[in-house]
Amino acid sequence: xxxxxxxxxxxxxxxxxxxxxxxxxxxxxxxxxxxxxxxxxxxxxxxxxxxxxxxxxxxxxxxxxxxxxxxxxxxxxxxxxxxxxxxxxxxxxxxxxxxxxxxxxxxxxxxxxxxxxxxxxxxxxxxxxxxxxxxxxxxxxxxxxxxxxxxxxxxxxxxxxxxxxxxxxxxxxxxxxxxxxxxxxxxxxxxxxxxxxxxxxxxxxxxxxxxxxxxxxxxxxxxxxxxxxxxxxxxxxxxx
Amino acid sequence: xxxxxxxxxxxxxxxxxxxxxxxxxxxxxxxxxxxxxxxxxxxxxxxxxxxxxxxxxxxxxxxxxxxxxxxxxxxxxxxxxxxxxxxxxxxxxxxxxxxxxxxxxxxxxxxxxxxxxxxxxxxxxxxxxxxxxxxxxxxxxxxxxxxxxxxxxxxxxxxxxxxxxxxxxxxxxxxxxxxxxxxxxxxxxxxxxx
Numbered sequence: 434x435x436x437x438x439x440x441x442x443x444x445x446x447x448x449x450x451x452x453x454x455x456x457x458x459x460x461x462x463x464x465x466x467x468x469x470x471x472x473x474x475x476x477x478x479x480x481x482x483x484x485x486x487x488x489x490x491x492x493x494x495x496x497x498x499x500x501x502x503x504x505x506x507x508x509x510x511x512x513x514x515x516x517x518x519x520x521x522x523x524x525x526x527x528x529x530x531x532x533x534x535x536x537x538x539x540x541x542x543x544x545x546x547x548x549x550x551x552x553x554x555x556x557x558x559x560x561x562x563x564x565x566x567x568x569x570x571x572x573x574x575x576x577x578x579x580x581x582x583x584x585x586x587x588x589x590x591x592x593x594x595x596x597x598x599x600x601x602x603x604x605x606x607x608x609x610x611x612x613x614x615x616x617x618x619x620x621x622x623x624x625x626x627x628x629x630x631x632x633x634x635x636x637x638x639x640x641x642x643x644x645x646x647x648x649x650x651x652x653x654x655x656x657x658x659x660x661x662x663x664x665x666x667x668x669x670x671x672x673x
Numbered sequence: 674x675x676x677x678x679x680x681x682x683x684x685x686x687x688x689x690x691x692x693x694x695x696x697x698x699x700x701x702x703x704x705x706x707x708x709x710x711x712x713x714x715x716x717x718x719x720x721x722x723x724x725x726x727x728x729x730x731x732x733x734x735x736x737x738x739x740x741x742x743x744x745x746x747x748x749x750x751x752x753x754x755x756x757x758x759x760x761x762x763x764x765x766x767x768x769x770x771x772x773x774x775x776x777x778x779x780x781x782x783x784x785x786x787x788x789x790x791x792x793x794x795x796x797x798x799x800x801x802x803x804x805x806x807x808x809x810x811x812x813x814x815x816x817x818x819x820x821x822x823x824x825x826x827x828x829x830x831x832x833x834x835x836x837x838x839x840x841x842x843x844x845x846x847x848x849x850x851x852x853x854x855x856x857x858x859x860x861x862x863x864x865x866x867x
Contacts (some may be wrong), residue, residue: 441850445825445831448826457816468813480854483857484826485712485716485761487827488715492711492717493727494724495708497731500728502703505739506699625855
């Protein structure tokens with residue numbers, strides 16, 4: 434198609450009223466950047482800009498304004514509602530997340546508490562079984578009046594219970610620590626406990642080698658316990 | 674007709690109105706309708722020749738204006754021309770879809786709206802001159818020439834479709850279109866030199 438032939442078509446092209454094949458050819462040519470045809474297209478656009486003048490003017494029905502504005506208002510409201518819902522959903526999500534975190538913490542705390550109670554329950558069962566078993570042996574420290582009193586209940590399963598009274602006072606940074614004292618060698622730690630009103634009952638944390646234990650002793654240690662006694666034991670219960 | 678179009682299309686855009694329209698101000702769309710609703714309705718009614726359809730399409734036109742206002746660039750054309758362009762495209766697309774001319778290339782609104790805002794497009798003053806020229810030229814066109822231009826503008830028909838519609842040879846239609854456009858261009862040239 435020549436420029437002259439294209440020139441006859443640009444107005445129709447600008448109106449979108451051209452044959453598809455011709456439109457494709459014109460568009461391909463325009464994409465090549467032909468300045469003459471670019472100018473033709475501008476002129477064509479200028480011509481077609483005045484084409485509404487070919488028609489007549491008609492007053493729209495009065496209700497059309499309300500209909501148009503109403504439809505936009507509904508669109509605006511629905512968009513606003515959508516945003517409101519989104520904000521609410523976001524707030525709800527944040528609240529749910531906070532609740533979930535709180536619940537998770539509570540649950541974790543509850544689980545810790547439950548585990549602690551279960552451990553305590555098991556410990557008490559062992560304690561009752563050991564104290565009520567007729568085969569349980571008893572050992573007691575020789576005592577002086579007003580001196581701390583210690584008694585040990587030895588079970589057949591090599592667990593033992595230490596029952597103390599008239600125990601010395603300790604502060605918050607201290608604890609009582611049980612020691613397995615062998616006939617020869619250094620004492621081995623056997624558990625930590627804190628008393629109440631100078632009394633205490635402590636179950637050994639695990640079965641111990643009582644065969645090679647000559648005595649069970651108790652000393653005051655730092656709160657986290659020690660690997661070897663740092664103070665002189667105030668109770669020593671010989672097992673023999 | 675021309676005075677209405679000129680008043681509607683060529684009156685200076687109110688920057689504040691356009692700004693409020695872009696900000697989705699509810700009252701702004703009412704003002705835009707008051708200014709351009711008559712023109713949009715006239716074009717859609719002229720194209721569809723059905724009052725109910727024209728009302729539906731005017732509603733669609735202003736919904737598009739509302740939804741696409743943020744894309745409107747006043748430096749590349751007037752708000753009135755933009756709305757006029759949308760109105761014509763919506764109406765012609767409706768005609769094409771209802772006439773099931775699916776096989777035919779459907780110019781999308783995006784394509785045509787781009788044309789409405791072609792780079793270096795005519796200024797508002799020159800548009801006014803062109804519209805006056807079109808009106809002056811249209812008065813000198815014979816019935817056939819005027820008819821083919823109206824079919825092309827208001828119905829978006831191609832040469833061959835106009836030929837089929839008017840039951841005339843394709844060559845005859847091309848001649849009518851060509852002579853009509855020459856007449857309008859001539860009037861425009863004279864208008865530009867005045």
